[in-house]
Amino acid sequence: MTTTATPLALADVALRLRPGDHVAVATRELRRGTQVALPAADGGLVVTLPLTVPRGHKLAVRAAGAGEPVLKYGQSIGRATRDIAPGDHVHSHNLGMDDADRAYEFGTARVALPPAAVERTFRGYRRADGRWGTRNYIGIVTSVNCSASTARLIADQFRGRVLDAYPHVDGVVALTHDTGCGLVPTSDGAQVTRRTLRGYASHPNMAGLLVVGLGCEMLPVDGLLDGLALAPGTPVRRLVIQETGGIRATVRAGVAAIEEMLPAIDALRREEAPASALVLGLNCGGSDGYSGITANPALGRASDLLVAQGGTSVLAETPEVFGAEHLLLRRAVSREVGQRLLDRLDWWKGYTAAGGGTMDNNPSPGNKAGGLTTILEKSLGAVAKAGTAELVAVKEYAEPVTERGLVFMDTPGYDPVSVTGIVAGGATVVVFTTGRGSVLGCKPSPSIKVATNTETYERMREDMDLDAGRIVTGTATVEEIGEELFERVLAVASGEQTVSEELDLGSDEFVPWQLGAVT
Template sequence: MQAEIEAPTRPRQNGAKAGDVPRTIRLSARDNVAIVVNAFGLPAGTVFPDGLELVEFVPQGHKVALADIPEGGEVRRYGEVVGIATQAIPRGAWVEESRVATPVAPALDALEMATRVPAPLPPLEGYTFEGYRNPDGSVGTKNILAISISVQCVAGTLDVAIRRIKKELLPRYPNVDDVVGLTHAYGCGVAINAPEAVVPIRTLQSLAQNPNFGGEVMVVGLGCEKLVSERLLPDNGAAGDGVVRLQDERHHGFSAMIDSILAMAEARLEVLNRRTRETCPASELVVGLQCGGSDAFSGVTANPALGFAADLLVRCGATVMFSEVTEVRDAIHLLTPRAKSPEVAEALIREMAWYDAYLAKGEADRRANPSPGNKKGGLNNIVEKALGSVAKSGTSAISGVLAPGERVREKGLIFAATPASDFVCGTLQLASGITLQVFSTGRGTPYGLAQAPVIKVATWTELAERWSDLIDLDAGRIATGEATIEEVGWELFHLILDVASGRKRPWSDQWGLFNDLTLFNPAPIT
C-alpha cells in the first residue's frame, strides 16, 4: 500500500530539510488518522497544506485525528479499525494511547480461506549469489561449524572448548567462517514426553541441520540427561558417531573431555574447509523477515520495503519466511484469503488458535504484546502493530505454514509460526532453515545472529543517522519522499544478494553482535 504524504513528494530545493515542512502520512482514503513525520513532533497551531490544524502537540510518529471522532467511534489506519475511541477526539488532536481501546480480534471461525489468491507475479530470472552448496542440495550463506548440546549442564564446557577451537584450530582452516555453540537451557528437568515438548526438541533437531552448517552435525552431551544426544543427530545417529559424552569412562578429567571435543571438531573442520562459494540461482535463498523495536513508521517505510523485496525473491523462486503469531493475529483476516489453498488457510488458523490457547493458559492475551518502546514510537495497541507487521509479507500468495521449529520444505512465501520475541523468533527461523535474515527496527536494537547474517533496516532516517554503524539500510527516505517503497525494496534485494555472497558484511557481523539462542518451550518443567 503506497502512503499518501501530505506534503511535496521530494525535498525542497531551497536547502531546507524535508523535515522542516509539516508532514503527515495517511495510508488509505478510509483512514481518519495520519501520523506526524517531522522530527520531535509538531506543536499546537501547526497548519498542514490541506488546512488541518493541530489543537495540541503531537509527537513524531504519533497519530493526529483528521476528522472529529466521537466517543465509541472507530479509529482507522491502514484502512482498518485499529481502535475504539474512549472519549471524543476532535480534528487536529493527538490520538493518544489512553484515548483508544483495543478492538476485538477477528473471529477464527468466520475467515475467508483462499478466496483471493494472488496471481503469480512475473518470474525474475538471471539473479544469482555466491553460496555454499551442501550434499543435500541446500545452499548456505556462511560456512560454520555448529556444535549442539543436549543439555544445559555442558554449556560451560562447550564454551571452554570453543575458545580453544577458535584459538588453536580455526586458523588452520581459512575457509571456515566461525565455530558456534548451539546452546540452550533445555535437556533435563523437563517433561520430555509431554505433547508440547515436541516444540523444543524439534527446534534443536532442525537447528543442527541449518544449511549454513554444511551438514556436519556434532553434539556434546553429559550422559544422564533426558534428551538423549542421538536424538539431535540426523536419523537419531544411525549414520555413525557424532557425540561426545562427558560422563564416558574414557574421560579422565576435564582436559580429556576438552580434547575429545577438539578431536571431533577438527575432523569436521577438515570437511567444512573443502567448501567453497559457487554461483547459485537466487531461488536457493531462504530469507527470514522479522521486526523488533517497531514504531508507527514500521508499517509505512521499512516493512513495505521488506514486502516488496520479498515479492522480488518469490519471483526468483526463493523461499521467504515471515513470523510472529501475535503480530499476525489481528491481521489474519487479510492473510487467509491470500493462502494458495484452503489447506494452507486452515494451517494459518490452526497456528493462531494454538497460540490463543497458549496465551490463555498463562492468563494473558495478545494485548500484552506492545512494549513501552512500541507505544512511545506511536503504536497504540497490538492491532496497529500487527497491521504494520504483516506489510513484510508483500503481496504474494502464502504457499505454506510451519509449526514452531519445523524445517521448511517448500518454495515461496511461508508463514513460520513463532512468538514475537526477537531472539525466540530468530532461533525458530534458524531452525526452519533461514540462511539470512532481514530485520526492521524503528526504536533501534543491536540484535544479531552468529548463525546467519542479519541485515538491519531502519524505519526512519534519524535512527539510521544516529546508529550509522549499526543500521545497514535507511528506509526512512520513504517517509520524507526521497525514495519510494519500490526503490528501497530493490536496494534491499540487491543488498540481500551481496550479503548472501559474502561481498558485504552487515554491521552485526562486523561488530560480532550476536544474541543467544532462545528455545520456545511451552511444555512443563518438572
C-alpha cells in the same frame, strides 16, 4: 498556547496512508499550538494542535466518536475511548482495543506473482543433499544445559586469529540453551526443543557438527542424531561428558575433533547458485510508528522479488499478526492453509489466557514510545513484511520449511525466540527491521538489520545495515528500498558481512522456545 504564523500543510508534516483513514503519521515532532491545514477532502479545516504529537505518532485528521473504530491502513486499529477531534494526538489515552469479529475469507485475494524475467544468482556452498548454504560454520550443538559451559569452552579455543589459517571457515559456534532435561520426553515442550536442535544441526549453513551432552539428560545426544537428515559427507562427532571423563577431557576431545574437521571444511568453495535456493527469514523488533510504512513494506517488496525468483520467505511472530490475520487468509492458496493459521491463533488465545494475559497485551513500552498504540496497529504494519505473494503453507515452530513461496511459521513475538525458530526451519538469510534499534545476530545465518527511520540509522549507524527512513524523507520509494534490500540479500548470501557478523553476534541469541512444565 502558541500558534504558528502560517498553517502547515498536512502532507508536509504527516503521512496519511489511505484516503479514508482517521489518522496520519507525524513525520516530525508537532508541538502544541501548531496549526495544520487539512486537505479539502476533509473540509479544508485549519486545526490547532491541543497537544504535542511526537514524530512517528498519530495525528487525527477526521473526527471519531467514543466507541467508533479508528482507521489506519484502511483498517481498524482500535476504538476511540473518548471523542477524538481533528488535530488530536491519537494514542493510548484515547484509543483502545477493537474486539469486533473480523470477516474471514479464504483465498479471495490470491495474486500469483509472475516469474522473474531474469534469473538471479548468488554464490553459495553446495551441499551434497542439494541444498545451498550461505555460510560455512562448524556447529557445537548441546543436548542439555548441563553441557553448555563445556561447549563454550570448546568454541572459545577457536576465537580470534586462530582461524586465520582457515579463511573459508566462518567460525565455530556453540549453540547453548537452558533446557534439555526436566521435560517429559513426549511433551510438546520436549518435541519443540528437539526439533529446534535438530534444525540447527542439519542446517545448510553448518558444514561440520559436534554434539555435546552430559549423559543422563532426557534429550540425549543419540536422540538428536538418530535419523537426522544431514547432507552426505558432513563430518559429525558426538561427545558425552560422563563417558569422556569430565569437562577437561571433553574440551580436549572437542577441540581435537574440530581441528580434524577444519581442513576439509576450509577446502569448500562458493559456487554460482540460483536465487531460488534461498530461504529468507522476515522478522521485526523494536517497532515504531514508521515500521509499517517504510522498512516493513520495503522488506515485503524484497520478499516478493525473491518469491518471483522461485525462492522462499518465512513470516513469523503469531501474536503480531493477530488483528491482521484476515489479510493473510485472503492470500492463502487453500482453505486448509488458512485454517492452520486460525488454529495457531486459537492456540495462542488459550496459551495467553492460561498465563493470565490476553492477545492485546502487546505492544511493548518501547513500541508505544515509538507511536504504536494497539496490537491491531502493530500487526497491520508487521504483515507488510510479507509483501503480496500467496500464502503457501503454515508451519509449527522450528518445523522444516520445504515449500517454495511465502510461508508462515508459528513463533512468539520475542525476537530471539522467533528468529531461532525461523533459522531452525532452514532460513539461510534473515532480514530484521527495527525502529527503536535492535542489535540482533543469529548464527549460523547472517542478519541484515534495516532501520525504519533515518534518526535511528544515524544514531546506531555501526549496528544498522540499511536506512529505510529515506522513504519518509522522500529521497527513495518503497519499491526502490525494496529492490536495494533484495540486492543486499544476494550480496550477503554471497559472503558480504553484515554489521552483526563484524561484531561476532549471534551465539547468545540462540533461544529455543520453552513450553510445558519443568519437573
